[in-house]
Amino acid sequence: MIVGRYFFANSARFVPARASVDDKRILKITGEDGGSLAEAPLRQVKITPRLADLPRKLMLPDGACFETLDNDGVDELIGIARHLVSGGWMDRLERSWRAIVVSIILASAAVGAFVVWGIPALAFQLAMKTPDWMAAAVSDQTMTVLDSHYIQATEISEADQAKAMRIFEQVAKTGACAPHVCRLLFRSRLGANAFALPDGRIVMTDAMWQMAKPEELAGVFAHEMAHVRLAHGLQRVYEASLVPALIVVVTGDISQIGQMAVILPGVLVQSAYSREFETEADRSALTTLRKLGINPAVMAGLLERMDRERCGDRPCGGSWLGDHPDTAFRAALYRSGR
Ligand SMILES: [Zn+2]
Numbered sequence: 001m002i003v004g005r006y007f008f009a010n011s012a013r014f015v016p017a018r019a020s021v022d023d024k025r026i027l028k029i030t031g032e033d034g035g036s037l038a039e040a041p042l043r044q045v046k047i048t049p050r051l052a053d054l055p056r057k058l059m060l061p062d063g064a065c066f067e068t069l070d071n072d073g074v075d076e077l078i079g080i081a082r083h084l085v086s087g088g089w090m091d092r093l094e095r096s097w098r099a100i101v102v103s104i105i106l107a108s109a110a111v112g113a114f115v116v117w118g119i120p121a122l123a124f125q126l127a128m129k130t131p132d133w134m135a136a137a138v139s140d141q142t143m144t145v146l147d148s149h150y151i152q153a154t155e156i157s158e159a160d161q162a163k164a165m166r167i168f169e170q171v172a173k174t175g176a177c178a179p180h181v182c183r184l185l186f187r188s189r190l191g192a193n194a195f196a197l198p199d200g201r202i203v204m205t206d207a208m209w210q211m212a213k214p215e216e217l218a219g220v221f222a223h224e225m226a227h228v229r230l231a232h233g234l235q236r237v238y239e240a241s242l243v244p245a246l247i248v249v250v251t252g253d254i255s256q257i258g259q260m261a262v263i264l265p266g267v268l269v270q271s272a273y274s275r276e277f278e279t280e281a282d283r284s285a286l287t288t289l290r291k292l293g294i295n296p297a298v299m300a301g302l303l304e305r306m307d308r309e310r311c312g313d314r315p316c317g318g319s320w321l322g323d324h325p326d327t328a329f330r331a332a333l334y335r336s337g338r
Helices: 071-080 086-129 132-149 158-176 206-211 214-229 232-240 242-251 254-261 263-269 275-291 297-311 327-336
Strands: 002-007 014-021 026-031 036-041 056-059 065-068 183-188 194-196 201-205
Touching: 002 071, 014 065, 014 071, 056 071, 086 232, 132 201, 132 232, 132 263, 158 183, 158 214, 158 275, 183 206, 194 214, 201 206, 201 214, 206 214, 206 297, 214 232, 214 275, 214 297, 232 263, 232 275, 275 297, 275 327, 297 327
Parallel strands: 183 201
Antiparallel strands: 002 014, 002 065, 014 026, 026 036, 056 065, 194 201
């Protein structure tokens, strides 16, 4: 016996009713008082398929309809009327298809959220807790790779090196970087470039020295010191090699550092920091330049000169100031002073 509502043929009028099937497979609808409302052979009754918890309808040949929420009861009727069994597999397909779609969406969202927020957040935490010896070990390996594949000894005179050192020290003294942490190294090749290693070594190429005026150089150093202070290099390494990095931190197994150091040379050479890191370093450089009494707008001039040198009048990315934030954006940042 199934409880539901009986809708009269071609009418919105309904009454509470019950449905049952007798042993001749006749569907019988009775009212609450037990009086007969309708009868029809079950094979002539159309039964809507099971879809989640939607009400089921038993459509009678004369246009009347019995509606119920008792899905199991209806399934039992269908079992009796074997020719209508198809509703069962439709329902199973419908349910499993939905379950698959829902689980794919949930799994993708979880992975996406971890990649977008989880990994950077974890990388930041790890970078802030990285012991000095580990930053030094990663930097040593990175420097070895850079020296053997990408850069060469400097050709800048000692007198010029001393001049650059003085600017570097002035910048560091503003608080941009502890003087015992940040050190300036000179190398050639890679065009006009400068980059920072996690332990505070900052490499400047000969071409950068030749291209940048002293005030601009202060800005370049301030920017690189910000990368050191904010541990951008380490964060980048952790983002790209979270698994070996975790092994080092958790187990102290330093053989994994080799794996991590594989990543950094490429990042530094291509200036492949995220736009966020570059902007953060630019804002920090801006503050440092002000402390030195230098108008930050000088940096916009350097950026634009570097662009012109490399790409003529076409706008281009790359080189020292990275592929990510385009030159126009960064120049505007320095000019706005904010
Ligand atoms: Zn940078």
